[in-house]
Amino acid sequence: MKHILLLAFALVASMAAMAQPKIEFDHTTQELGTLLWHVPQTATFKVINKGTQDLLITNVRTDCGCTNAEWTTTAIGPGSxxxxxxxxxxxxxGHFNKGLAVYTNLDQQPHYLSLMGVVSMTNAEATTEYPYKVGEYYLSTDDVEFDDVNRGDSPTYVLSILNSSKKSFRPELMHLPKYLTAQADPAVIRPGRVGRILLTLNSNELHTMGLTQTSIYLSRFMGDRVSKETEINVSATLLPDFFDTPTQHALAPVAQLDSTHLTLGPLGKKKKVTGQVMLTNTGKTPLVISALQVYNPGISVSLNKRRIDSGHTEKMKITISTNTSYFKGRHRVLLITNDPDHPKIVIDVTVKK
Known part of the structure; x- marks a missing residue:
């Protein structure tokens, strides 16, 4: 009897040892690369429970106050x-190697993770996320677009700014038109920090259907003047309103292009090159082009007829000149139509080098 009890106890102990959580990580070391001074970086470690019982992370201790940790506080089930x-x-x-000790319900011994990288005053990777340089400041873009805006909309665009100078910076925008408002968050960007400007469009202040463009300018200091360096393009595309019934929709025009991408050139020694796109109305009623515009002043476009009858095709000529290289923004042509399914049509234009 004694031997049977010992055997049963051993069996239960063996089963208990088998039925327990088992922890695995997707990585135990995360290489963060080059970080900009004063710009925090977060790494995520995945924790997988390969065992047969719930896994619980009870604590994560960092080896200095320079690193903060948060973790899944609920039980991680088997296979989760x-x-x-x-x-x-x-x-x-400079270089850093920071450790984290992970405590679980598996045992009293911690599991160790680490973060590695280097902190620099002039982040070599800053140009990837903030590629547009304005003095000692880097912008996420210099070409702000409000696409597919309907009358009454108030969309907001987030323009991020990296302050790589050694002084605090109060970002402001100059020459804002009536239909744009700007708010800096925070009001002052500390050295090495990233802030943002929230640009909000009031579509009710747009007077024309289709494309509206303007230039605004980043002020770097008191009394700063406008220049090509500080220029930020802003474009807004206001769509027409459609209130048609199903019957009217079935009889609507249908705009069909043979291509929405046109490749021209190369320019070489030529001052300009021209290509063409065919526009066909496959609908039941006349197609009307209410706006035919270009995003870049170096492009010109011509269309013989702005009203295209059902079943008819018109040739659209698009020309790009050497002057296009002096202007910011993408090379595009915009059409605003009375086709309810295609009120806005954009043709991208590229030039061979």
């Missing part, structure tokens, strides 16, 4: 996945 997020504050220049 949780996370550990570690944020390094990048307050110290």
């Amino acid at each position: 996945m949780g996370y550990i997020k570690a944020t390094y504050n990048a307050e110290m220049l």
Whole structure:
């Protein structure tokens, strides 16, 4: 009897040992690369439970106050996945290797993770996320687009700014038209930090259907003047309103292009090159082109007829000149039509080099 009890106890102990959580990580080391000074970076470690019982992360300790951690606080079931997020504050220049000790209900011994990288005053990777340089500031874009706007809309565009200078910067925009408002968040961007300007469009202040373009300018200091360097293009495309019944929709015009992408050139020694796109109305009623515009002043477009009868085709000529290289923004042609399914048609134009 004694031997039977010992055997049963051993069997139960063996089953208990088998029925337990088992922790695995997708990575135990995260290489963060080059970080900009004072710009925190977050890494995420995936935690997988390969065992047969729930896994619980009880604590995550970092080896300094420069790193903060958050983690899945609920039980991670067998075969399920949780996370550990570690944020390094990048307050110290130079290389870093920071550790995290992960405690679980598996045993009393921690599992170790690490973050590695380097903090720099002049982040080599800043030009990837903020490729447009204005003095000592880097912008996420210099070409703001409000596409597919309907009358009454108030869309907001987020323009991010990286302050790589050694002084705090109060971002402001000059020459804002009546239909645009701007708000800086935060009002002052500290050295090495990223801020943003929230550009909001009031579509009710747009007077014309189709494309409206303007230039605004980033002010770098008190008394700064407008220049090509500080210029930011802003475009808004206001769509026509359609209130048609199903019967009217069935009889509507249908705009069909043979291509929405045109490749021209190369220019070489030529001052301009021309290509063409065929526009066909496959609908039941006349197709009307109410606006035919270009996004870039270096492009010109011509269309003999703005009213195309059902079943008819018109040739659209598009010309690009050497002057196009002096202007910012993409090379595009815009059509505003009375086709309810295609009120806006955009043709992208590229030039061979």
